[in-house]
Amino acid sequence: MKKIVVVVMAIIMGMSLGLHAQKMDVGTSFLSLGIGPSNHYSGFHSGGTPAFKLAYDHGFREIGPGTLTLGGSLGFFTTHYDSRTWDGLNYYNYTWRWTYIVGAFRVGYYYNFKDLDIPDLNVYGGLGIGLRYVAFSDNYSGPTQYYSAYNGSNTAFHFAFYGGANYFLTKKLAFFLEFGYDISYVTVGVTFHL
Numbered sequence: 307m308k309k310i311v312v313v314v315m316a317i318i319m320g321m322s323l324g325l326h327a328q329k330m331d332v333g334t335s336f337l338s339l340g341i342g343p344s345n346h347y348s349g350f351h352s353g354g355t356p357a358f359k360l361a362y363d364h365g366f367r368e369i370g371p372g373t374l375t376l377g378g379s380l381g382f383f384t385t386h387y388d389s390r391t392w393d394g395l396n397y398y399n400y401t402w403r404w405t406y407i408v409g410a411f412r413v414g415y416y417y418n419f420k421d422l423d424i425p426d427l428n429v430y431g432g433l434g435i436g437l438r439y440v441a442f443s444d445n446y447s448g449p450t451q452y453y454s455a456y457n458g459s460n461t462a463f464h465f466a467f468y469g470g471a472n473y474f475l476t477k478k479l480a481f482f483l484e485f486g487y488d489i490s491y492v493t494v495g496v497t498f499h500l
Contacts (some may be wrong), residue, residue: 362470
C-alpha cells in the first residue's frame, strides 16, 4: 500500500513539474466533457442515468481582467418511474421513462489566477439558453381498463446558469468542477485545450 502511495505521489509531482499555464484568451478554445447527477425536471423518479454534458467555450473578447466566451453545450440523461397497481386479484407493473436532451448556447466569463501565482487555475461563470427535448415512453403490463396511456414528450425552453473552475495538469488537459442550474447541479470532468 505504501508503495502505491509513493508511486502516485511521484506521478503527481512529476506532472506538476511540467505544468503549463493555460488561461482563456481571445481565440482560445476549451472543450469539456463531464458527468454529474441528473436534474430530475419531472419531480419524481425511481432511478435513471447520470447526466452527461459536452461543452465548448471560445475566447471572444477581453473584458477587464478576464475573457468573455461564447460557445454551446449538449447534454442528456434518462430517468424512470416504476410503480405497481393492484386490481384485487393481480398486481400490474408500469414504468414511465423520460430521455432528456438539452442543447444550449453559452456565454461565459473566464478569469485566470496568474497574478496570484496559480497560472493553471481558471474560474468561470455564465448563462445558457436553448431547448430541452423530452422523449417519453410508458410500459404497462396489465389490462387496458385499469390504465390510460400518457404522453409526456415535449420541447421546452431551457435556461441555465453555471460557475466553475478548471485546473490544468498538462498543456492540453485540465480537470473541472462546475455548479449551477443546468442538466446537472454539479458536474465533474475533463477539459481539453484545443
